Amino acid sequence: MDVHSASRRLLDLTGRWRAGAVPGPLAQMLLVAVGYYAAARVGFAFTLQPHPISTLWPPNALLLATLLLAPGRAWWWLLAAALPAHLLVELQSGVPKTMVLGWYASNCSEALIGAALVRGFVPGPLRLDSLRKVGLFLLCAVLAAPLLSSFIDAALVHLIGWGESAYWDMVQRRFAANVLAELTVGPLILTWAAFGVARLRAASMARSAETAALFGGLFAVCLVAFDLPQIDAHVAPALFYAPLPFLLWAAVRMGTPGAASAIALLTVTTIWGAVNGLGPFVDGTPADTAREMQLFLIAASVPMLLLAVALEERSRAEREAHEQRLQLTHLSRVAMLGELSGGIAHELNQPLTAILSNAQAAQHFIANKTGSPEMLSEILQDIVLADVRASEVIRRLHSLFRRGETEFRPLDVNALVGEVLDIVHGDLVTRSIEVRRHLGASLPEVSGDRVELQQVLLNLVVNASEAMSAGTAPGHRVLTVCTEAEAGAVKVSVIDSGPGFTAEQRERMFEAFYTTKAQGLGLGLSISRAIMRVHNGHLWGDANPGSGASFHITLPAA
Amino acid sequence: MSYVAVVDDEEQVRKALTRLLLASGLDAESYACGKDFLGAIAKRIPDCVLLDLHMPGMTGLDVLRELRRSRRALPAVVITAHNEPEAREECLAAGAVAYLCKPLDDRILLNTISATLSRASGGHATPGGR
Numbered sequence: 001m002d003v004h005s006a007s008r009r010l011l012d013l014t015g016r017w018r019a020g021a022v023p024g025p026l027a028q029m030l031l032v033a034v035g036y037y038a039a040a041r042v043g044f045a046f047t048l049q050p051h052p053i054s055t056l057w058p059p060n061a062l063l064l065a066t067l068l069l070a071p072g073r074a075w076w077w078l079l080a081a082a083l084p085a086h087l088l089v090e091l092q093s094g095v096p097k098t099m100v101l102g103w104y105a106s107n108c109s110e111a112l113i114g115a116a117l118v119r120g121f122v123p124g125p126l127r128l129d130s131l132r133k134v135g136l137f138l139l140c141a142v143l144a145a146p147l148l149s150s151f152i153d154a155a156l157v158h159l160i161g162w163g164e165s166a167y168w169d170m171v172q173r174r175f176a177a178n179v180l181a182e183l184t185v186g187p188l189i190l191t192w193a194a195f196g197v198a199r200l201r202a203a204s205m206a207r208s209a210e211t212a213a214l215f216g217g218l219f220a221v222c223l224v225a226f227d228l229p230q231i232d233a234h235v236a237p238a239l240f241y242a243p244l245p246f247l248l249w250a251a252v253r254m255g256t257p258g259a260a261s262a263i264a265l266l267t268v269t270t271i272w273g274a275v276n277g278l279g280p281f282v283d284g285t286p287a288d289t290a291r292e293m294q295l296f297l298i299a300a301s302v303p304m305l306l307l308a309v310a311l312e313e314r315s316r317a318e319r320e321a322h323e324q325r326l327q328l329t330h331l332s333r334v335a336m337l338g339e340l341s342g343g344i345a346h347e348l349n350q351p352l353t354a355i356l357s358n359a360q361a362a363q364h365f366i367a368n369k370t371g372s373p374e375m376l377s378e379i380l381q382d383i384v385l386a387d388v389r390a391s392e393v394i395r396r397l398h399s400l401f402r403r404g405e406t407e408f409r410p411l412d413v414n415a416l417v418g419e420v421l422d423i424v425h426g427d428l429v430t431r432s433i434e435v436r437r438h439l440g441a442s443l444p445e446v447s448g449d450r451v452e453l454q455q456v457l458l459n460l461v462v463n464a465s466e467a468m469s470a471g472t473a474p475g476h477r478v479l480t481v482c483t484e485a486e487a488g489a490v491k492v493s494v495i496d497s498g499p500g501f502t503a504e505q506r507e508r509m510f511e512a513f514y515t516t517k518a519q520g521l522g523l524g525l526s527i528s529r530a531i532m533r534v535h536n537g538h539l540w541g542d543a544n545p546g547s548g549a550s551f552h553i554t555l556p557a558a
Numbered sequence: 559m560s561y562v563a564v565v566d567d568e569e570q571v572r573k574a575l576t577r578l579l580l581a582s583g584l585d586a587e588s589y590a591c592g593k594d595f596l597g598a599i600a601k602r603i604p605d606c607v608l609l610d611l612h613m614p615g616m617t618g619l620d621v622l623r624e625l626r627r628s629r630r631a632l633p634a635v636v637i638t639a640h641n642e643p644e645a646r647e648e649c650l651a652a653g654a655v656a657y658l659c660k661p662l663d664d665r666i667l668l669n670t671i672s673a674t675l676s677r678a679s680g681g682h683a684t685p686g687g688r
Contacts, residue, residue, distance in 0.1 A: 342640050346612065349639035350568050353660040357574035360664040364581030371581070379577065386570050429567075429612045430640045474617070 025074065028066075029081035035062050037085035039185070043177075044093070046271045048286035055271050055290045057177045059086070060110045060149070061185035064141055067115035068126040068186075069193055075115065079108045099162040106153035110178060114145030127194045128187055128256050129316075134309045138302065141186055146178035173287070176294045183301045184267045187260035210253065218246035218262055222269035226279035236280040240296065247300065251308035259308035263301040270297060325530060330403040332527045333455045336462060337400060343427025347393050350426075354386035396423055399451055406452060406534060410445040410558045413483050413490045420457040421481065424465070432474040433465050440484040444557035452531045453555075456539065459524040460494040460551045466517060467498030467549065488557050489537075495550040500543040509541060560675050563604035564588040565595045565621065566637070567613040571660070575608060582668055592616035596624055603632065606674050608667075609654070611638035611645060619645075622652040633674040637662060 023031060039058035047054040063082055067075050083104060090100040117140035118126055128134050154170040157163055163170075203211070225239035243266050250262035273279030274293055281293045337344070362379045365371025371379075396419060421428075421435060428435055446453075461479065468477040480495040501509065501516075508514045510529050515522030525539075532539040537555040544550055562584050566572040572588040579586035587604070589595040593616055595607070611618040618636050625632050636649045639660040646657045655677075656670045 342642070346640040349660045350571055353639065353662060354568070354570035354574040356661040357571070357578045357664070361574065361577035361581040364578065364664070368581065368583075382570060382573060386574075389570070426640065429614060430642075432612070432614070432617055434614055474620075 025077070028070070028074070029077060032063070032066055032078050032081040033085040035066075036082040037089055040085070040089040043181075044089075046275055048275055048290055054177050055274070055293060056181050056184065056267065057174075058181045058185045060107045060146075060178055061181040062189065063107065063111035064114040064145060064182065065186045065189035065193075067111050068118055068141070068190060070125070072119065075112070079111065082108070096160070096162060099157070099160050102156035102160055103153070106149050106156055109152050110145045110149030113148050114141035114182070117141070117144055125194075126190055128190050128305075128309060129194070130313050131306065131309055134256075134305060137186065137190075138183075138305075142179055142182040146175050146182060150175040150178065173290070176291060180267065180294050180297055183298060183305075184264050187256065187305055188264050191255075191257040191260045211258075214246060214249050214254070214258070215261070215265065218243055218250070218265055219269065221246060222266055226270040226281075227273035227276075229278050239280060243300070247304045248307070251304050252311060254308075255312045256305070256308045259304045263297075263304060266300060267297050326403065326405070328523070329452065329455065329527055329531065332521065332523045333400055333451075333458075335521060336455070336458060336524065337397065339462065340424065340427050340458075343424060343430055344393070344397065346426030346430055347423075348390055351386035351390040351393070355383050355390070358383045358386070393423075400454065400458075402451075404451070406449045408447050408449060411448050411450055411453065413443055413446055413492060413555070414439045416450070416453055417457065417481055417483060417492065420454050420461060423454070424458060424461050427462070428465055428479065431465050431469045431477065433468055433477040433479050436478060436480040438480065438482040440482075440490075443483060443485050443490050446490050446535075446555040447558040448535045448537075448555060449531075453535070456528040456531050456553060457492065457494070459528045460553075463524065463551075464494055464496035464498060464549070468496050471499035472497055485557075486554065489554045490557060491552055491554045493550055493552045495544065495548065497548045500547055500549045501541070506541065506543065510539075559583070559585045560605045560671075561585040561587070561602070562671060563595060563598070563607040565590075565592060565607060565613070565618070566610040567591060568610070571610075575662070578664060578667070579608075579671075582664070584671070592618070592621035592624070596621065599630070599632070603630070605678060606633045606635065606671055608671075609634045609636050611636050611649065612640060619648060619652055622649060622654055626653050633678050635667075635670055635674060 036059045039062045043054040043057040043059060046056045059082070063079065066078055070078055086104045086107070087100060090103065091097070095103075118136055121136050121140070122133055126133060126137065128137060150171045153174050154167050157165075157170060158167055165173075221242045225242045243262075247259070247262050247266065250258040254261075270279065270281070270293060274281040274289055281289045281296075283289075284292065358379045362371065362376055365375065365379075400423070417437070417439065421437070461481075464479055465477075468479070476497055478497045480493075482491075482493045482495070484491050505516060510525050511522075512526040513522040514526075525541075529539045532553055532555075535555055537553055539551065539553045541549055541551045562579050564572055564575045564579070564586060566575065566588070567590055569590070572590065576586045576588045587598070587602075589598060591613055592609075595609075609618040609621055616624075618638075622634055622636070625634065633655045634653065635656045635658060636654040637658050637660055638645065641659045649657050655674050658667065658670060
């Protein structure tokens with residue numbers, strides 16, 4: 001068997017493990033076994049001799065996090081996968097086999113208790129993406145699971161008769177080591193498994209540089225604070241706060257994966273210093289050192305994790321609100337274009353008529369042999385012109401129909417007004433509305449999203465034309481659009497000769513779902529005002545002194 | 559040669575329709591608005607008018623009503639780029655002989671004009687075929 005087919009076979013055996021895909025069952029078991037073994041080695045390395053229990057015991061936390069990611073039916077074989085690794089690592093340490101198996105049972109019990117409790121509240125794989133879920137994780141996986149399993153563990157140790165520690169001492173030490181491990185390893189696995197890796201791959205250069213600076217800085221600060229020999233007792237308390245800015249940076253800028261990673265780095269460097277007799281936690285007995293260090297790390301980790309998820313939840317809510325605003329804006333725009341469909345058909349039918357009649361005229365000229373080449377050339381030129389006009393109508397409609405992000409660009413307001421009046425030209429013609437333009441000369445450009453500002457102006461023009469159609473006799477329907485520069489801003493006014501509005505309508509017209517039309521959602525003006533707010537502009541309406549209404553928008557000059 | 563007037567505010571449409579009529583052997587003249595057309599018929603009365611419905615200021619319907627008010631028996635074919643059933647009824651009631659939607663197929667347009675001219679002259683008046 002050549003290397004290629006052997007590796008393919010291995011991949012088949014371990015499930016199709018492509019980039020971004022969930023590993024197959026065998027690969028998962030292999031990962032659990034390797035992870036458990038490595039985590040146990042870390043646990044042993046982080047034991048303060050002759051203190052028998054590790055300061056940080058990560059294998060149980062790794063098992064618990066794995067169960068939280070896996071479906072319930074996979075739990076048993078995932079736990080089974082840890083057994084060979086457990087035996088391998090524990091039998092090397094000269095512990096009796098019954099005790100080794102007892103510890104395997106208590107380790108599994110911690111993972112099972114935590115996973116079952118969490119799964120009871122949150123069905124399916126756990127994502128630490130809300131305060132509620134992180135709160136549940138802290139209560140069930142970080143607190144309850146280590147506590148309950150520590151009673152089981154200590155009881156087994158006593159039953160088997162291994163060691164000389166008192167029952168409550170054992171419970172207390174194992175509980176603390178496992179709480180810290182659950183707090184360090186659990187979020188690390190859960191957050192990176194859910195979205196951390198994908199986020200890393202998609203990160204920009206600037207983001208990657210920021211991440212490198214953050215973790216480089218945190219590592220350096222942790223080394224100075226926790227891994228230097230003979231720390232001056234006067235300086236030591238201040239050093240505890242040294243990593244805080246980096247932890248906050250991680251929580252605020254990198255979300256839960258960032259916070260979890262920063263917590264893990266802080267934990268590892270702190271414990272590494274202590275087990276090597278370095279840093280501030282070396283004065284007391286091993287038991288005191290372990291307790292102080294665990295309390296410090298737990299106290300630092302919990303708020304950071306909660307802060308990260310709270311910020312993430314808030315930014316998600318903001319993103320959702322932004323997305324909803326875009327959706328609503330788009331829907332309202334499409335609905336308005338639907339109302340304009342007759343006018344749009346008019347605008348397209350005109351150039352189509354010119355194209356068809358010109359082409360058929362040319363056919364007649366050719367058939368009659370009466371058309372000169374100059375005349376035919378002129379006809380073709382007119383066909384091209386009409387085609388360009390039709391394409392322009394379609395292009396403008398396409399940009400209005402399309403849904404996109406708000407993009408700020410420098411815009412010429414007069415050009416914007418011209419485009420809007422072109423779009424609505426057919427509608428105005430069919431409603432017999434006369435258009436008057438008073439466009440100011442040399443206006444400053446404004447910064448805005450072309451489509452959204454077109455939507456605002458379209459809304460004002462359509463409202464005006466509908467008001468005039470309903471309440472003003474043909475021949476008296478006049479739409480005036482004015483633009484002018486005004487104190488660092490550009491003002492656009494849309495003035496109609498319709499029936500105007502009442503004081504009550506004036507009060508309520510910018511409310512969502514308020515409409516005076518027989519067919520209308522009542523969203524146009526409220527969405528237009530929201531768009532203006534995003535553009536740092538204003539939109540307001542006035543009743544004209546005689547009759548009709550005026551709506552004005554102002555946009556700051558770019 | 560029969561003379562057909564084209565009244566349409568859209569220059570491209572006006573030009574194209576006038577060309578089509580000329581190519582079909584009719585005499586044709588175009589006007590950009592109802593007011594210009596009504597002013598011109600004092601000098602030369604067309605045999606038929608192609609009248610756009612939606613024009614700024616004076617609409618095709620206004621022109622029809624003005625023709626009726628001035629008691630001019632001028633056959634008018636209303637053309638529109640925006641089809642509305644109510645407008646068709648209104649135009650036919652106001653005296654239009656036909657109501658056609660843009661874009662206009664030359665056979666339908668020329669047949670309509672031909673039938674209109676024929677009815678007006680009481681005989682057969684066909685535009686030059688292609």
